[in-house]
Amino acid sequence: MKIAVLAKVVPDYEVPAGDFELAGNRAHARYTRMIGLYDENAIETGIQLKEKYGATLGIVSYGQSEDVPILRKAIAMGGDSLHLVLGESDDPYVIASNLKIALEQLQDVDLVLAGQQSADLDRGVVHGVLAEMLGCTFLAQISRIESDQGRWTVCQNHESGSRMLQFSGKAVLSITSSPENVPRIPAVRAIMAAKKKPVEKLQGTDAPPMQVEEVKVEIPKLESVCEFLPFEDMQETSRMLLARLREERYL
Amino acid sequence: MRVPYWNIDYGFLIDILAIPALAVFLSGLYGHYRKIRKGSERLKTRSDKLPWKFGPVFVRSVLTKGILGTVIYRKFYTGLAHGSVFWGMLVLGLGTTLAFANLIAKVPVFSGSFNRWFMAFGLDLAGVCVLAGLLFFLLRRLFPPDRLVTPRERSGFFPMACLLAVILVTGFLIEGMRIRASAPELGSFVGNFVAGLIPGSDHITSYHRYLWWFHGLLALAFVVYIPYSPMVHMVLAPINTALADPRPGPKMGVIDFSRFDDESGEEMPSMGVAKLADFSRKRLLDFDTCLWCGRCHEVCPAAQTQQPLSPKMVMATLAGFLSANDFTDDSLADAIGVDALFNCTTCAACMEACPVSINQPKAIMKLRQNLAMERSELPELMSKAYNSLEQRRHPFFGTGSGPKDWQKGIDVPIFAPGQTEYLLWVGCAATYDERAQKVARAMVKILSAAGVSFGILSKPRCTGDPAKQIGNEFLFTEIAQENIAEFDELGIQKIITLCPHCFNSFTRHYPELGGHYEVIPHSVLIGELIAARRLVPEKSDESICLHDPCYLARRNHIEDPPRLALEAVGRLVEMPRSKRESFCCGGGGGNYWSESSGVRINQVRAKEALDTNTDVIATACPFCLLMLTDGAKKYTEDQKVFDIAELIAARLNLN
Numbered sequence A: 001m002k003i004a005v006l007a008k009v010v011p012d013y014e015v016p017a018g019d020f021e022l023a024g025n026r027a028h029a030r031y032t033r034m035i036g037l038y039d040e041n042a043i044e045t046g047i048q049l050k051e052k053y054g055a056t057l058g059i060v061s062y063g064q065s066e067d068v069p070i071l072r073k074a075i076a077m078g079g080d081s082l083h084l085v086l087g088e089s090d091d092p093y094v095i096a097s098n099l100k101i102a103l104e105q106l107q108d109v110d111l112v113l114a115g116q117q118s119a120d121l122d123r124g125v126v127h128g129v130l131a132e133m134l135g136c137t138f139l140a141q142i143s144r145i146e147s148d149q150g151r152w153t154v155c156q157n158h159e160s161g162s163r164m165l166q167f168s169g170k171a172v173l174s175i176t177s178s179p180e181n182v183p184r185i186p187a188v189r190a191i192m193a194a195k196k197k198p199v200e201k202l203q204g205t206d207a208p209p210m211q212v213e214e215v216k217v218e219i220p221k222l223e224s225v226c227e228f229l230p231f232e233d234m235q236e237t238s239r240m241l242l243a244r245l246r247e248e249r250y251l
Numbered sequence B: 001m002r003v004p005y006w007n008i009d010y011g012f013l014i015d016i017l018a019i020p021a022l023a024v025f026l027s028g029l030y031g032h033y034r035k036i037r038k039g040s041e042r043l044k045t046r047s048d049k050l051p052w053k054f055g056p057v058f059v060r061s062v063l064t065k066g067i068l069g070t071v072i073y074r075k076f077y078t079g080l081a082h083g084s085v086f087w088g089m090l091v092l093g094l095g096t097t098l099a100f101a102n103l104i105a106k107v108p109v110f111s112g113s114f115n116r117w118f119m120a121f122g123l124d125l126a127g128v129c130v131l132a133g134l135l136f137f138l139l140r141r142l143f144p145p146d147r148l149v150t151p152r153e154r155s156g157f158f159p160m161a162c163l164l165a166v167i168l169v170t171g172f173l174i175e176g177m178r179i180r181a182s183a184p185e186l187g188s189f190v191g192n193f194v195a196g197l198i199p200g201s202d203h204i205t206s207y208h209r210y211l212w213w214f215h216g217l218l219a220l221a222f223v224v225y226i227p228y229s230p231m232v233h234m235v236l237a238p239i240n241t242a243l244a245d246p247r248p249g250p251k252m253g254v255i256d257f258s259r260f261d262d263e264s265g266e267e268m269p270s271m272g273v274a275k276l277a278d279f280s281r282k283r284l285l286d287f288d289t290c291l292w293c294g295r296c297h298e299v300c301p302a303a304q305t306q307q308p309l310s311p312k313m314v315m316a317t318l319a320g321f322l323s324a325n326d327f328t329d330d331s332l333a334d335a336i337g338v339d340a341l342f343n344c345t346t347c348a349a350c351m352e353a354c355p356v357s358i359n360q361p362k363a364i365m366k367l368r369q370n371l372a373m374e375r376s377e378l379p380e381l382m383s384k385a386y387n388s389l390e391q392r393r394h395p396f397f398g399t400g401s402g403p404k405d406w407q408k409g410i411d412v413p414i415f416a417p418g419q420t421e422y423l424l425w426v427g428c429a430a431t432y433d434e435r436a437q438k439v440a441r442a443m444v445k446i447l448s449a450a451g452v453s454f455g456i457l458s459k460p461r462c463t464g465d466p467a468k469q470i471g472n473e474f475l476f477t478e479i480a481q482e483n484i485a486e487f488d489e490l491g492i493q494k495i496i497t498l499c500p501h502c503f504n505s506f507t508r509h510y511p512e513l514g515g516h517y518e519v520i521p522h523s524v525l526i527g528e529l530i531a532a533r534r535l536v537p538e539k540s541d542e543s544i545c546l547h548d549p550c551y552l553a554r555r556n557h558i559e560d561p562p563r564l565a566l567e568a569v570g571r572l573v574e575m576p577r578s579k580r581e582s583f584c585c586g587g588g589g590g591n592y593w594s595e596s597s598g599v600r601i602n603q604v605r606a607k608e609a610l611d612t613n614t615d616v617i618a619t620a621c622p623f624c625l626l627m628l629t630d631g632a633k634k635y636t637e638d639q640k641v642f643d644i645a646e647l648i649a650a651r652l653n654l655n
């Protein structure tokens, strides 16, 4: 069994709103870079499958050489090999075409896992486009995966419940976070070993981008409006607070 | 003149029997030595020259803690009882040696005033002291305080104390019979008294003879049994104190990770400790020496708030593995409990209380290192802090503050190489926590007012100390090395810290990684600036109690400077537990990021502070500030907890 996990290096996804700023329509370069939140869930899911079914696990990324030290974490967590396609595009079609190069190089990948959406652009489209390009099944929001006699059984999470699905053949799955796939902390020995692992760097391709133009990028301005509620009766104040929160659509 | 071996034929046989007894005694001690030698490292001797240090032996410690037993007297009655038994036995031992010297070399100890005042009066008095002390200990074993029996009691003390008491009583009876059968003896006040109680009998000399042999054989049995019983502490405790580095705190040192790079070695060394054989020899000696007295349990903030950790339990569990000669079982952490190991706040209260200089937190931290680095097992919140440290180089995950938020509206100079004197090291808490940011702002105000040449780093950094406390030495080393490289580049030599954890890291661990700086905690610098009248805060009649941060008072013996600073602005009131005996806020050892349930350490400490009824609770550590602020919320809505810098800055008249 061969599994590939797509991992993207993104700017810190926990930068407080008040501190967030753009430079050239993207997050400022001063923010620390790290593997995306859901991508780590996907890596964890991949490692669990590797441990359970003896699969090999390749980590595939599209980005720049500077991302390599960050991506090594995926190897330290349990990935077997790291493949980086070099490129800088933000276009989902270009990214998918480039990731396809690495997947083809890996040959016969049974399952491609990816975080349900990247932590920077939050689009959640690349894996769908990639599945289309690879001509295989695409399922989103998957939290659990099992394999039995060539068939996959997966659990698809929804806001209000879950669905069990079965399919056979190759697939691209977008992985959501669940209590079962909390990313593990790599052991120090694994971190040390990961630092020495060779990385396969592949030249990216200039695939035609989607015919979409980015006109403007805006981030909400942080505003704080302070409103004091009268405090005489605690229960009454709680009721008022609840009503106000609903009114403002926070709840 | 008293006749040695009066009424005893072949009395010298007891001296001859002493030879095999001594051999068994020494072989028992050798058994301890052999076990301890299985430790992974030899004793590391500090290279710096210290007065009273010869090779690995800290002479002052062995004299004070080892022989005089100074720590034992912190519990007055136990200390008194222990002192009576210890010194009494020493005098009795000396008496027996002198009697032997008389036998073989005719040393005239049984005549004149020496006989009266030492051999008769002195030895009787010593015997009474030992008996009184033993009576105290026996009663205490029958009605034990909680610390002796929680989590479990050490067997072996009671029978040995009974045996010793029987030896003493039979000794007095022999003396009484001898006097009854001969004549009263000057100075032997117990012997004469006992003689008065013994009825006259023709068989008295026979009884005396039998009892003499019984007494002698029992005494030999006692000596033989010492190494196989808890009484071995008589030998091990002085050795342990002699070899314990007297600097305060656990002295964790740093790990040289290049050792783990060589994969060709037959057996990879373990990161931290998984099995007994991974512990150093000194740690094994610690486990062997532990008396299970529970003094550490009594002061441990975790144990006192009913969390799974008890340092005594840790020592007792490890001692169990040692006595079973089980050096390869790698389930030590599980035997103690993973939760318990993460409960430790590294406050070192246990070390401070231990009468025999045991380093409990080091053993705990070594086991924790293995959990963190080899098994990747961390409690949930700690793992989030760890991840944040690893990714962002600060542990305040989910913070709502940007790195420069604390500087809003104030002018903070950036450290300029060759021009600025001090680096103001803000640290992670004062950068990323909104409450603690006020401390950094106050300190900037103070330093500017005093005209100190200072600057901050353009990009905030963390010392890496939280990683070390969580147990991940590797991450700590990485972060520390990055910091050292930056300091070297900027030519930083002097550092002001706002956080005692940073101070401790810079002074204790950075030098071992090549970073040598002059570091001063902000509370000390403030005290110095006030003393030099570079700061003249307004004095008020506000009452202030100071919560001593463990990493200042206990782990670095900095107790008075913060007090001097506070006395300049108010009236200082001491809490029941203060200075080196301060009770932890609960935030150390990475436990700022822990989910505690039930009684919480910070609430216990906040209550103790609030009970002083002072206007203000002061501290000198951002983590203590946050923990106590949170703890006090249970009891009051008033904001009463402040950092020293905030209190001083508020009283500076800058016109």
Ligand code: SF4
Binding pocket: B289, B290, B291, B292, B293, B294, B295, B296, B297, B311, B312, B315, B350, B353, B354, B355, B356, B357, B358, B360
């Ligand atoms: S570690 Fe020290 S204080 Fe704790 S039980 Fe052992 S001897 Fe007593």
Ligand code: SF4
Binding pocket: B296, B299, B300, B301, B302, B303, B309, B310, B311, B343, B344, B345, B346, B347, B348, B349, B350, B351, B360, B361, B364
């Ligand atoms: S260092 Fe503090 S928390 Fe840890 S065992 Fe000792 S007393 Fe308890």
